[in-house]
Amino acid sequence: AQTVTQSQPEMSVQEAETVTLSCTYDTSESDYYLFWYKQPPSRQMILVIRQEAYKQQNATENRFSVNFQKAAKSFSLKISDSQLGDAAMYFCAYRSADSGGGADGLTFGKGTHLIIQP
């Protein structure tokens, strides 16, 4: 079974600064997908960014980018030019690409609460 670990329960950053959220995972699979989801106080789950394990190039979506280190099983999220609207819980998640393996679904970390200081 896969596990996802987010070691930072809470992070704080000044508005307009850059912050990096950490995520590590454990798997024996070679093909999989990694995601970062944002959950504001409304509890809506919003996809921020995704990464295919077979792609070496790090994914980027506007102010959001990842540092994917497959050998180290690390998948950190960098938020540039932080905005007040970025304040939320951020969850790292793993999804297998192997239909012959276990259950299909997202395995989540426990989340990082991101606070934006004005």
Next chain:
Amino acid sequence: NAGVTQTPKFQVLKTGQSMTLQCAQDMNHEYMSWYRQDPGMGLRLIHYSVGAGITDQGEVPNGYNVSRSTTEDFPLRLLSAAPSQTSVYFCASSYRAYSGNTIYFGEGSWLTVV
């Protein structure tokens, strides 16, 4: 754009009662799933389906039942509610199973068992 629709949004149950959380998607998605979110935790997979007539267990399936008679609907049944099932429940869907397709989530259903 309806996306993934869950009902009810809030529910209070007494211990031992049964109920069904409804989930519907209008995106013709093959894959549907249910998660629960407890305080201080990420979401955990309860049950999932990779197509009509096919369901399987996730990480925390005990006390829950599902069926998938149509592509659109994936209800979650609590057979005999227990206080430990107090949680926020999310239904989610994606175009394909075991893929990098975006998984879309419903808005959540807050369930309290007293």
